[in-house]
Amino acid sequence: MSAARRMMVAGNWKMNGNTASMTELQAMMDGVGDTPAVDVLICPPFPLIGRFSGASEGRGIGIGAQDCHFNKSGAHTGDVSAALLADVGAKAVIVGHSERRADHTEVDDLVQAKAQAALDAGLTAIVCVGETEAERDAGEAEAVVLAQLSGSLPASGVEHVVVAYEPVWAIGTGRVPSIEDITTMHAAIRRAVVDHYGDAGNGVRLLYGGSVKPGNAAEIFAIEDVDGGLIGGASLKADDFLGIVNAGIAQV
Numbered sequence: 001m002s003a004a005r006r007m008m009v010a011g012n013w014k015m016n017g018n019t020a021s022m023t024e025l026q027a028m029m030d031g032v033g034d035t036p037a038v039d040v041l042i043c044p045p046f047p048l049i050g051r052f053s054g055a056s057e058g059r060g061i062g063i064g065a066q067d068c069h070f071n072k073s074g075a076h077t078g079d080v081s082a083a084l085l086a087d088v089g090a091k092a093v094i095v096g097h098s099e100r101r102a103d104h105t106e107v108d109d110l111v112q113a114k115a116q117a118a119l120d121a122g123l124t125a126i127v128c129v130g131e132t133e134a135e136r137d138a139g140e141a142e143a144v145v146l147a148q149l150s151g152s153l154p155a156s157g158v159e160h161v162v163v164a165y166e167p168v169w170a171i172g173t174g175r176v177p178s179i180e181d182i183t184t185m186h187a188a189i190r191r192a193v194v195d196h197y198g199d200a201g202n203g204v205r206l207l208y209g210g211s212v213k214p215g216n217a218a219e220i221f222a223i224e225d226v227d228g229g230l231i232g233g234a235s236l237k238a239d240d241f242l243g244i245v246n247a248g249i250a251q252v
């Protein structure tokens with residue numbers, strides 16, 4: 001991590017949780033306290049966002065979404081605009097998660113448009129990139145990630161852009177790249193983000209995601225260009241998530 005960038009620990013609940021999960025959110029808010037030294041975010045499924053945002057008002061956890069449409073409104077059945085997310089209290093939105101790239105054939109141009117829509121609505125855009133196992137095995141990991149970045153990053157709004165590097169093969173598998181591989185990839189992403197935005201790119205937070213747990217978070221968060229994590233499975237239970245948040249706080 002870097003002293004100049006505020007750490008972020010963001011939980012991606014994916015298609016998990018229900019109204020009873022408010023209990024888990026409450027436990028997380030109680031554990032995090034109202035003024036944590038890192039940014040803490042929970043991204044539940046769409047229907048829970050309004051309810052969670054209301055409950056977290058003034059507390060130390062912000063609420064985000066897992067996707068948005070690139071248009072402000074219109075005839076897009078089943079989609080949700082960034083403007084509506086902001087209206088119901090979301091502070092951020094994840095765009096280009098590998099599960100959306102795979103399940104909904106989302107390509108870089110679309111991810112970029114969604115990120116821009118998020119920024120236009122006053123949200124933080126968490127732009128996800130990451131290689132598949134086959135791409136890593138073929139020695140193409142860095143080229144794939146840098147191509148995704150250059151196609152997915154919005155042109156401006158750098159202050160509200162966060163990048164999440166999530167190797168697809170590490171998501172939900174319990175497998176994590178070596179510290180050396182994460183270090184190398186995050187350094188390459190940092191250079192690309194600075195190329196894209198100029199000096200302001202040094203302020204963009206780079207999150208690592210993929211099987212982060214309380215037991216490995218400290219080592220990962222200590223890496224120079226890792227400014228926090230995007231957490232899937234381990235963000236569903238307060239104990240696990242708080243262990244990871246505390247690993248982030250310990251870096252500050």
Ligand code: PEP
Nearest residue numbers: 171172209210211232233
């Ligand atoms: C994710 O899908 O964003 C993720 C990082 O999942 P997990 O932590 O479960 O690997």
